[in-house]
Structure formats: structure tokens, C-alpha cells
Amino acid sequence: MPSYTIVGTPFSTFTRSITLGLQHKDIPYKQVATTPHSDVAYKNHPFGMLPTLIIHGIGNSDIYLCESQAIARYIDRVAPLPSLDLEPGEAGIAVPEKMWEFVSLAGSQGFPAVEIKVVKHRVQAIDDGKPSDAELREHIKHGVANLKLFLARMEALMAPEGYVYGWKVTWADFFLFPLLSDLKATPEGEILSPRMLKWLAIMEELKAVKDTTAGTLSVGGRP
Template sequence: MDNTVPTIIGASWSSYTRTICMALIYLGVPFRLQHAYPHSKLAYAHHPFGRIPTLIHGTHRVFETMAIREYIDTVFSSQLTPNDLETRVKMAQWISALNDYVFHYVVEGVCRRRLLSEAAGKSQDEITKLLVRPIKRAKPIIAELEAMTPDDGDYLCGQQLTWADLFVYPALAVIFALPEASIFMEIAPKLSTWTRKFEKRKEAIETFKGTIADDRNAMAKL
């Protein structure tokens, strides 16, 4: 294995960057985080589409989070990928649901729209009206995640931490940091409880600084 310390090109507030950083922390792999905004010069220098994150490890440049996950599993440790087929399939379903539905309809559709509206100086009433339809689309998706969530336990699938937990948590941390959180918590109490438990983990604590939740906490204290 290349003993070079890997560098993550990404941003603290990026859900996918946080996923990779949490994985490396859990696996005990030292790394550097080099901050880059999506579509910045630095992002394009390492990713053909200017997205984040990218992992640099020796002569290897790996972009796209799923590819980085595969690289980490192969080069560092596959501990986050279950050995048994049933749990591995459940993990893949969670990750796919996040990538295909949660990120598009909830993170982008609701959360990002709120943040951009706030940055544009829109009033709370204006934002509430703007989010009516996106929230209507997002609620069934969160309800399906709730149905997938086990009734008890610390993990989304199986009896150990998997990539599913590390992919899903950062997105939920954003969703539950915004005023719309109460809407989603009401229809997803198990998922909300799991998120609150997970945020106490070392991986979540050490990657909290610079996240959207961190920024909003700081703003609330002003």
C-alpha cells in the first residue's frame, strides 16, 4: 500500500466530502482536507466536471464518491462493507436511495433552495411559499426512508457501521439543521432518533466544523 497521506479535495459543508472524511477517520487513516468549492479552479484541476470530493493518494487521483469508496475499500480497509450478501444489498439500497432521491428532491429541492433564498434576502414568508411544492415532493421520500429504518439499533443496516450510515448521515444532518426539520421529523421519528444518536459519534464530531449545521448554530448565537 502507498504510505502517502491521502488528500481530500472538498469542502466541510459538502455531504459527500464529509462521507469520505468520516470513513477515513473511522478507519484510522490520516488525511489532509484541501478546501475547494465546486466548479472552482482547484476542483476542476482534479475532477473533469469540477465536482467534489476528489481523493489524491500518491500517483492516484480518484474522483466521484462511489469510486473513492471503492478505492478506500480496496487500498485501506473494506471494514465498512459487510461480508454477508443481505446486509451488503441493504447498504447498497440505502446509498442508492440517497444518491437518486434524497439528494435530488430533499437536499437540492428543499435545503439548497432555502439556503439560496436566504442568501438572496428573501423573507421567511416568501421562502415558506417557495418551499410548499418541494416539501410536498420530499415528504414521501423521507417517509420511505423511515420505513427502511430499523426499529432499534445504532446502524441503518446490520450490526456494524457501514457505508450506508456514512452516506446518509451528512445529508440528514443538513435536513435536520434547517427550519423545515420539524416537518420531516414528524414523519420520520426513527430516522430522527438515529441521526441524533449518530451525531455523537467521533466521526460526526470531528467533521462538524464548517458544516451547514455548524454555521447555523454560530449565526443563532449572534
């Protein structure tokens, strides 16, 4: 049986999406905490990004699997149960690729909207002690406006209750949760809707979430 090492700081939202899946499927792994563009990151990823899943024990050398969606699909293939995917017709979707569409949107649209344009500015201000709250809010006001649009559009794709697709947790939840958990940990979390707050509360009860909380922004972690 292969063994696994995940390369990436627990602070990384993409890394956490993968460790959430590994925890949910009860797949043992070691974690090498490193930041993007570090020497360790470049050793394992051609562009120095996070995460990389190192697969030990297949063939004569380790396999380095990059990009979170590729890693998620590998995990699903080698450990199909408990399922984090959807079957056609399940949760009211016509094709299971709609779930992966949501995952892709969370990454391609959500990471810039949440992290780059809002959360990272807030964390930097907290760590530096400047600018003032009022100055920061003015600086990121356009980012917050864009973030509100992102949240509204993603919420429109979600079921009215439960997880993203109702009462079955999927990769869609595991890719969105790290982003909104970070947002909730900042004053800008005040823009989260009642639906998103209820969803976050449901997610926070999952064992996989509790087991991947250490080192994240929600508990004061830093890269």
C-alpha cells in the same frame, strides 16, 4: 504507504461522506477546501464536482480518484477494518450489495430531494434576508412534499432501531447522515420522523461525526 488529500469543502455532503469514512478508519488525510466547479475542482475532477481523493505515493505520479462510491470502495479495499460493509446475512440482508443500493439511493435521490429542492433554497433565503419565511415555504412546498416521500421510503429500508442496518455503522449511514444533518439545521427539519431523529442522535455521538462537523451547515458553515 500512500498518503491522501481529499479535495472538497467540508460543506459538501458527498465530501463529508468520504471524510467520515477516513476518520472512522483512522486514515490520515489533508483536505483542500474548494467549491464545486471552481478552478481547483476542475483541476482534480473532469466535471468539476466534489470530492476527489488524491492518492500520493503509488507509482510515479498521483492518482486522482473521483466519485464518492468509487472512493468509498477504494478505502474499504486498502483499509478493510473497521468494516463499513456488510457480509451476506448480516443485519438481515441477503447480499451485501443491498447496502450499496441504499448508498446509491441516498446520493441519486437524496441529494436532489434534500439539498437542491429544499435546503439550498432555505440557506439562500437566510443569507439574503429574503424572501419571507411564508413566501419561501410556499415556494418550496412541492419540494418539501417530495422530500417527505423520500424520507418515508428510506426509513422503510432501515432497521427499526440503531443505525441504518441495526447496530453496525456502515457506508449507508455515512452517505445519508450529511444530508439529514443539513436538513435538521433548517426549519424544514421539523418533518423528520422520530426514527430519523433518534438515528441522527446516535450518529452525532460518533467520533467521526464530531471530527467532521466544522464547516458544515449544522454549525453555521458555508461553502
